Amino acid sequence: MAAPARRLCHVAFHVPTGQPLARDLQRLFGFQPWAAREAGGWRQLALRSGDAVFLVNEGAGPREPLYGLDPRHAVPSATNLCFDVADAGAAARALAAKGSCVLVPPVRVQDALGAATYTVVSSPAGNLSLTLLERTGYRGPFLPGFRPLSSKTGPGWFSHVDHLTLACTRGSSPTLMRWFHDCLGFHHLPLSPGEDPELGFEVTAGSGQGGLRLTALQTRPCSAVPTLVLAESLPGAASGPDQVQQFLARHRGPGLQHVGLYTPNITEATEGVTLAGGRLLIPPKAYYQLGSDVPCPAAGSRPLGESGAGQGTSDPSCRS
Structure with a gap:
């Protein structure tokens, strides 16, 4: 296999500004805001319930949102799955050799709590892209480049x-x-x-x-x-x-x-x-x-x- 997936990091959504997805995840399903980032026309909010994490990318900027890409798809949707892998660079090369398009070449992101490397590749499933993430040793709560939010927990219905x-x-x-x-x-x-x-x-x-x-x-x-x-x-x-x-x-x-x-x-x-x-x-x-x-x-x-x-x-x- 080219790049064995070791863990699901998050499911990413892309929605226009003002779309109430993040609010609904909190109000209807008990997810809690975990980490956030605002830059380049994007507001990125990670919400968590147990080990289930949704990353809501809201807006549209001139650059791609961190850890993903703007699919420029007409319908707001969940368009990206992020998996942990052992080596993001090797994963990109291996999947490219199998015919996948590397949409975002390996990128290293670092903050005071450590570093992570990610790449984004295409999948054969329509508008669904895959982010392959190498974050061994990162000590932060989510990912480099995001500021942590309140650790207050919600109803905790989902693990x-x-x-x-x-x-x-x-x-x-x-x-x-x-x-x-x-x-x-x-x-x-x-x-x-x-x-x-x-x-x-x-x-x-x-x-x-x-x-x-x-x-x-x-x-x-x-x-x-x-x-x-x-x-x-x-x-x-x-x-x-x-x-x-x-x-x-x-x-x-x-x-x-x-x-x-x-x-x-x-x-x-x-x-x-x-x-x-x-x-x-x-x-x-x-x-x-x-x-x-x-x-x-x-x-x-x-x-x-x-x-x-x-x-x-x-x-x-x-x-x-």
């Missing part, structure tokens, strides 16, 4: 990111699976016994109603890297576009469709989000009606946030 789901075009999952395997060290995680990695796991919505094909990937068991789920629509005469088709149409291609957050108490988290004004969605009936011998990716749970929730997880949408 970490459980999974990341990419909306994919039909038939593209095998290609994406091989790319994430070769470049970042992900391996197929079967969702049903004897599952063919090329075919994935089908969640149908009934006869003639279409459904989803899911392919799960992980780096290794008990890893600090979340599970990656590739989701694509199944052929079928559905009454309307499903969530993947809606995402592809609105975002004009593939991308990060939702983030699954792990909560140790889904009842408490559900009540907290509801009382704060969060909107809960009801998943398709067939999603929870599989045989007991098949480990449904969301079995035994209740939905929370802007998408269906896995067991012990809640999924606020990354669609802003």
Whole structure:
């Protein structure tokens, strides 16, 4: 593999000035401001709940925001995943050799608490870019160049990111699976016994109603890297576009469709989000009606946030 991912550092959003994403993450989901940076027309705010970190890049400046880039995408969205790697420079060279475009060559950032090096590369998933970060030895709370904010903690409903789901075009999952395997060290995680990695796991919505094909990937068991789920629509005469088709149409291609957050108490988290004004969605009936011998990716749970929730997880949408 070119650059094995060791940990998810953060998920980055790009939104226009005045878009209330950061406020909603605090008010609806209990995330707390952790570190901030304002420079070059950008306001960058890192928000945290447990080990789950979202970096909201707000505005648009003449230069790229630190640790990422401006995708210049028409729809505000989650457009970047930042992973810790052992050597950012070597990672950039290795991924370039495998055909990835290095969008931001390795950059070293330093402050009084240490230094970090990062590079940004393209991915095969539409507008989603990847930041590969080398920060061994940095002693600050977040990253060089950011000032720490209050350490006051909020409700603490969520402990970490459980999974990341990419909306994919039909038939593209095998290609994406091989790319994430070769470049970042992900391996197929079967969702049903004897599952063919090329075919994935089908969640149908009934006869003639279409459904989803899911392919799960992980780096290794008990890893600090979340599970990656590739989701694509199944052929079928559905009454309307499903969530993947809606995402592809609105975002004009593939991308990060939702983030699954792990909560140790889904009842408490559900009540907290509801009382704060969060909107809960009801998943398709067939999603929870599989045989007991098949480990449904969301079995035994209740939905929370802007998408269906896995067991012990809640999924606020990354669609802003």
